[in-house]
Amino acid sequence: MKKVFLSFFLLGLALTMQAQDISLLPPEKTGGKPFFETVNARQSERAFIKRDMPLQTLSNLLWVANGFNRSDKRTAPTGSNKQEMELYVMCDTGIYYYDAKQNVLNFIAQGDFRIALGQPHISNEAAVNIIMVADTDKASVESARISSGYISQNIYLFAASEGLGTVARGSFRAELSKAIQLKNNQTIILVQPVGYLK
Numbered sequence: 481m482k483k484v485f486l487s488f489f490l491l492g493l494a495l496t497m498q499a500q501d502i503s504l505l506p507p508e509k510t511g512g513k514p515f516f517e518t519v520n521a522r523q524s525e526r527a528f529i530k531r532d533m534p535l536q537t538l539s540n541l542l543w544v545a546n547g548f549n550r551s552d553k554r555t556a557p558t559g560s561n562k563q564e565m566e567l568y569v570m571c572d573t574g575i576y577y578y579d580a581k582q583n584v585l586n587f588i589a590q591g592d593f594r595i596a597l598g599q600p601h602i603s604n605e606a607a608v609n610i611i612m613v614a615d616t617d618k619a620s621v622e623s624a625r626i627s628s629g630y631i632s633q634n635i636y637l638f639a640a641s642e643g644l645g646t647v648a649r650g651s652f653r654a655e656l657s658k659a660i661q662l663k664n665n666q667t668i669i670l671v672q673p674v675g676y677l678k
C-alpha cells in the first residue's frame with residue numbers, strides 16, 4: 481500500500497483526504513505537565529467537541545500509549561514481555577492499525593463506524609478512538625485485560641498532561657470487531673476516545 485507523508489497536514493484533513501497508510505511523526509519525548517500535576521488532573525471525561533488532532537499530537541499519544549521506548553520493549557509492560565496488545569485508531573472517516581515499530585498507521589477501512597461504540601452518554605466527537613486489541617495467540621484474554629490497563633493509564637496520563645479528555649470504555653457493540661476486520665485470534669478489550677473538551 482502506498483505510504484503518504486503528511487507532516488504538514490492536520491490529521492483530520494489528512495484522514496479525510498487519504499484512505500492510505502500514514503507516516504506518523506517521531507514522538508516528542510519532552511514537555512507536558514509535571515508528573516504530580518498530571519496525576520492530579522487524571523479523570524474520565526465524556527463530553528467532547530469536534531476538533532481535529534494534529535498529527536504530532538496523535539504521534540505522541542500513540543507512542544505514550546504503547547510505542548517502543550527501547551529497541552524491543554514498550555512504554556506499557558506485558559507479562560513475560562509477550563506484547564500481546566495491538567492498537568487501532570478510529571476517527572470519523574476510517575480505521576487504521578498502529579504499527580508501533582514502523583511508526584506508521586496502516587489503513588484498514590474507510591467509513592464512519594463510530595455508531596458501533598454505543599453508549600450515547602459518551603460524545604462521539606472525540607478526535608480519535610484508540611481500540612485495544614489482544615492477540616490471543618500470544619497471551620490469554622485475562623493477561624490482555626491486565627495489559628490493557630497499563631495502556632489505558634498511559635492514555636489517561638497523556639490526556640491529563642495535554643489538557644485533553646479521555647475515558648476507558650469496556651462496553652461497545654459487536655459490530656466494532658467487524659469494522660476493524662478482526663481475525664479469529666484477536667479480541668477487543670477496551671476502547672478509549674481521546675479528544676478536545678467542551
Ligand SMILES: Cc1cc2nc3c(=O)[nH]c(=O)nc-3n(C[C@H](O)[C@H](O)[C@H](O)COP(=O)(O)O)c2cc1C
Nearest residue numbers: 522523524525526599602647648649650651652670
Ligand atoms: C475497565 C474500565 C471500563 C470502563 N468502561 C466504561 C464504559 O464503558 N463507559 C463509561 O462511561 N465509563 C467507563 N469507565 C470509566 C469509569 O466509569 C470511571 O473510571 C470511573 O467512574 C471513575 O471515574 P474517573 O476515571 O474520573 O476517576 C471504565 C473504566 C474502566 C477502568
